[in-house]
Amino acid sequence: MEYKVEELSPVERKVVVTVPVEEVDAAIQATVSVYRTTVDIKGFRKGKVPSQLVEGRFRQQICEEATTDLVNVHLNEIMGELGVQPMSRLDVDAGLLARGEAFTYSVKFEVAPTFEVPEYMGLEVEQEKPEVDPAEIQAVVDRIRENLAEMQTVTEDRTARDGDVVVVDFSAWQDGKAVDEIKANGFQMVLGDNQSLPEFEAIVKKLKPGENGEDDITFPEDFINRDFAGRTVTLRVKLHEIKAKVMPELDDTFAKKAGGFKDMAMLREAIENSYLESRRNLVRADAQKKLVDQLLAKVDFPLPPMVVEEHVDQLLGDFKQRVESQGRRLEALGKTPEELRGQFRPKAEEMVRTQMLLLAVAAKEGMAVTNEEVDRHLLQEAIRTKQDPETVRRYYEEHNLMFALKDRLLADKAVEKIYASAKVTEVAPAAPAQEGGEAKPARKAPAKKAAPKDADAPEAAKKPAAKAKKDGAEKKAPAKKSAPKADKADE
Known part of the structure; x- marks a missing residue:
């Protein structure tokens, strides 16, 4: 095997590999030998089938497997000799091996850019002092109280209102015919909890137990079920x-x-300690982001295009999931796929720049990620x-994510190294935004995950809020249309 390396750009490489006839024939024969031990052909004992018969019967599969095996061996050998770590997935352009013929294929991949790493030790940074507002502690207590509230049947003669849990039957009708996809019996829902269309809840709020009501409702144009988007039906409800x-x-x-605490004082103390720990992580993350920003301002380097696009894919996928969880469709936002990708590309480029810088610091420090750390x-x-655990590992391996995982762990080590050496000055927390102003969003640490949303609550008290349950319901209630939130698009 011989190969030639082409430098397409500072971050892109192409390797052209030429395989002689002898190596091609040997690779095919090795795969034939494996097949001989496993295939069953009438008239022959297993393992005794002639090679020519096996090859003739399974030629396509044998050539495909032989090609894959040979290319994988070559690529491991080539990457080792070149001493490079591909930053993107390998783009292999190869046909199939054929007996008696030389074989040529190519592979493209991206590498980290080369640049002079600025001095990253002993930087100065300000970090807010973590503090807890008593009102925040009370807010957590109130949320726990909501979770532990008991539901009791209302006996007074009144209609339903926000905050109530109602049990209803409902069905939809159009042109005198029932719409089978929209109906349920014994459906429980919380009014005023953004679970359903306001028009649907408006019907329920006019009723007392035992009463029936109906009205026309129109599904929003961006309703997740396209069959009903913009469609008007008559909804009949019994409370x-x-x-x-x-x-x-x-x-x-x-x-x-709330969690086995002796008294309210202990509960409040646990909430305060949990809140403080969450704040410490948050202000530490903000300080780390400031340190990385200082370094990024001093360097300029090209970004691997495929790596950027992979990050765009990830951000767009997360955004799509959030949109659909609100009962909307991505297509209904009125933007083309290209416009959406352009919307997320600046964020993706920032993420890749941060990753490249931190990996360069890790390389300079001679850092490595052990198998134990990956495990x-x-x-x-897996626990989260x-x-x-084996299912999680197999997913990472099958989707070629192990290299990316190791890079992320390396970046974490690098940012911790930078932060540990920094001269940190603790300052008072920033004043809250004035009325009519905009609160400054907390910044995340590079290459790290944000703190859990409920980190301010003690572990034993982190119970999910009571949700309405459906007893024997055939379909879900019409989902509420949520207005698009521009500030979510770049998360």
């Missing part, structure tokens, strides 16, 4: 029951139910997602 929340007293019994991360990921 069976109204349940209201009964809030528990804030006493020692409440503290015990630990995969285990934590409630999956089997």
